[in-house]
Amino acid sequence: MAELLVSAPAKINLHLEVLGLRPDGFHELAMVMQTLDLADQLSIRPTADGAISLTCDRDDLPTDGSNLVVKAGELLRARVGLPELGASIHLRKRIPIGAGLAGGSSNGAAALVGLNHLWGCGFSSAQLHAMAAELGSDMPFCLEGGTQLCFGRGERLEPAGLGAAPALGVLLIKHPDSSVSTPWAYGRCRELRGDFYLQGEEEFEQRRQALRSGPLLAALRGEAPLPPLRNDLQPVVEPELASVREGLALLRQAEGALAVAMSGSGPSLFALFAEPAGAEAAHRQLSAQLEAAGFEAWCCRCTGSGVSLG
Ligand code: C5P
Secondary structure (H helix, E strand, O other): OOOEEEEEEEEEEEEEEEEEEOOOOOEEEEEEEEEEEEEEEEEEEEEOOOOEEEEEOOOOOOOOOOOHHHHHHHHHHHHHOOOOOEEEEEEEOOOOOOOOOOHHHHHHHHHHHHHHHHOOOOOOHHHHHHHHHHHOOOHHHHHHOOEEEEEEOOOEEEEOOOOOOOOOEEEEEEOOOOOOOHHHHHHHHHHHHHHHOOOOHHHHHHHHHHHHOOHHHHHHOOOOOOOOOEEOOHHHHOOOOHHHHHHHHHHHOOOOOOEEEEOOOOOOEEEEEOOHHHHHHHHHHHHHHHHHOOOEEEEEEEOOOOOEEO
């Protein structure tokens, strides 16, 4: 059978608010996530030998059973109950690794969609969503994509209802030598801010409602100027990583930048512009300084959907 190509796009957090701690040990979050046009690609060939094998064009990415692509395949196969199902998967990596851009989660979500199709499992999108939530907090968003409010661990999605993806330009940067462990960032957040966490569903719901009706969503609907962006993990990570401090300082110099923030648990950083041409102009303006400081940079657009076939 011919190979199937699946696109696995990156996300940024336009908002990441840590509300409190849940009984399951995860953090209760209120986020706005946005898909970008920066994507990895999976090529999947089905086999009947019961082996799910993964190769990657980056040799610093584990391709064993710890990779969410393999975990997704194993979960899907267990649910469908056909142990002879196999697949040979190749991953072309474009999204930086360990960056807070959900690259690994998006790869796993792409494997769920691609293998569900190739193996003819016939799982509905609601069933895929439930499996994605078992595998990782960001994975359901990666399936749906676009602009979404994400609550709970991050797996409870509410479409922002914008009609179309925001026309913003995004200048994304990451230092290739730095990466952040997500469990470390949340653990450190708890150490620093745990005493101030909100308590209970009523307080959480007030913050969710504030986000739904607040200035960020109004700005994304084009009704108000963009407010400063909030990422509660940024003040946790920034003191620890010089590259984050340096990168934020560089992006704040960009002409026309409407807002600057870290994505997820970092260390990738981004600046938003009124239109894509603004991000490209800022990239030209800052290219010598970004290069001198060793940053990689991408000019991106916001898109309206998550993983997709073809
Ligand atoms: O769900 P995922 O495997 O992506 O989460 C990775 C880690 O990040 C968790 O083990 C936990 O330490 C932390 N986390 C959290 N609260 C969340 C999401 C992630 O504490 N809502």
